[in-house]
Amino acid sequence: MSPQIRPLTPELQKAAKEQLKEDPERLEADLQAFKTWIEQQPHLNPRMDDQFLVAFLRGCKYSLERAKSKLDKYYTLKTKYPDYFLVSDTKDSKFREIHQTGALIYLPTPLNETGPRIAIWRMGLVSVDKYTMLEAMQVAQAMQEIAILEDDYANVNGVVFIMDMKGATAAHLFQMTPSMAKKFTVFSEEALPLRLKAQHFINTITGFEQLFNMFKPMMSKKMQSRLFVHGNKMGLLTEQIPLKYLPVEYGGENGTTEEIVAAMEKKLDEYADFFQENTKFGTDESLRPGKPIDFEGLFGVEGSFRKLNVD
Structure with missing residues (x-):
């Protein structure tokens, strides 16, 4: 049976072949090998549709061992920390x-027309008097799942990610505890199949440096090399992301926030039913072969954090 996967555009198929080692003639066999392994894992109950699983193969450049690990951690972390990673009600x-x-938007046109997707997180648009950082991150999680x-x-x-801190205050930063930072860093690097190509910080505020210095050591050296802090110098950002690929509100041509939010x-x-189904999937640590995952060892008890090893 042929895989149920959307055909890529010629440009994306070329990129998938050159960058991810994707071979269309082997795709069915690669997916079957992945599914066979999943079916042999008594503790793991994931979604099994082809379009979802191929995202993990692509995110791991077709290393089956890395895809296994990433899928396992994706559901392990969702099961262990549902308040952080399990979204089930997008109608709330x-x-x-x-x-x-409009605090978080994925822009309609990718960078350079056919490159990475651009996402913007405008921290100051979320009122800390009404919402918590964790509630805002639930929205981010849902949008990531749709993108997958x-x-x-x-x-x-x-994905190229821009964090715009205009209008944010110290109260926003105080909500990002070391424990929360660790969980999101681990999930992003070890569980999420979307590869972060660059992370830009603009309009940074007082106190940002302390938050940045808390996050940075938790990341792999490769991810650290993809962090760019521009302060309030938009010119530094547009050297890497031409202005036309930013939203109209930034002086660009890549949609308005109102249009993007409405879409x-x-x-x-x-996707409301899809997210409701999320509660059916996950892991059961009591059925995991071998040793259970040492969560305290992974995240640390009093701030000691095991550095990530990511290719």
């Missing part, structure tokens, strides 16, 4: 209110 009123602020399933640019070429609102409605 608070969830929609946060999304409608349907964004071929993000799956093949990765995603419809998508969140379409």
